[in-house]
Amino acid sequence: METQLTPGQKQLVDYLKSAIQRTGKAPSLRQAARDLGISHAAVSQRLKLLERKGVVRRQGRYSRTLHLIGPTGQTDGTQRWVEVPVVGRVNAGLPLYAQQEWEGSLVLDSSLYRGRNLFALRVRGNSMQGAGILEGDMAVCTPRQYAENGEIVVALVHEEEATVKRFFLHRDHVELRPENPDYPVMRYGFDEVLVQGRVVGIQRTLHSK
Structure with missing residues (x-):
């Protein structure tokens, strides 16, 4: 049996589905109020009622992240996106998520990227073009x-420079190998390199060359 919604509640649900399908994430309450031509308080009240009816679920008390719940009680198929931070630089040690180091965020399909605490880093240079990773x-x-x-990693060299390279561990050194013959293989002592993450995918953006 479908949950009975008022016309106003159905309008908000339809709007949220459309916005999520279009942008990959739910809009802010202020944006929803502007788009629907109603007050911020009205949007907030409708969301509270939809939560009580089990139609939406908020991720945390103060989070903007909303999940639309399908008739089986699972997250609706339209809400298959995850937002991950684009880090300005990679720090030595984890976690990597100090807000001041973010350079925005990236919306990904959660059916393709299932890891927890994912982060993204913009690639500089073409040293990995042989692996399909471009500037x-x-x-x-x-x-x-x-x-x-053989894994492609983000490594921190001398606790300063982040680089994306293929990793190889040898008896007496670490090798960071590029995928471009124009770039040299880099060899370091064990205390000069800190692996910070494994590359699990590449997203090409309008800024890529």
């Missing part, structure tokens, strides 16, 4: 401080 791409990473040989 300006967003490297989507899962936080990790170790790597298997």
Whole structure:
């Protein structure tokens, strides 16, 4: 049996579905109020009632993240997106998520990216073009401080410079190998390199070259 909604509540649900399908995330309450031509308080009240009816679920008390709930009680198919931070730089150690280091966010399909605490880093240079990673791409990473040989990682060199390279561990050094013959293989001592994440995907943006 479908949950009975008032016309106003159905209007808000339809609006949220449309916005999520179009942008990948729910709009702010102020944006919803502007688009629907109603007050901020009215949007807030309708959301509270929809929560009570089990139609939407808010992620945390103060979060803007909303989940539309389907008839089976699962998250609606339109809400399949996850928003991850684009970090301005990679810090030594985890977590990586100090807000002041963010350079915006990236919306990803959660059916393709299932890791927790994902982050993204904009690629600089073309040293990994042989692996299909180009200047300006967003490297989507899962936080990790170790790597298997041959994995593509985000590594912090000398606790300063973040680089995306293929990782190899040797008996007496760490090798960070590019995928472009124009760039040299880099070799470092064990204490000079900190793995910060494994690259699990690449998102090409309008800024990519």
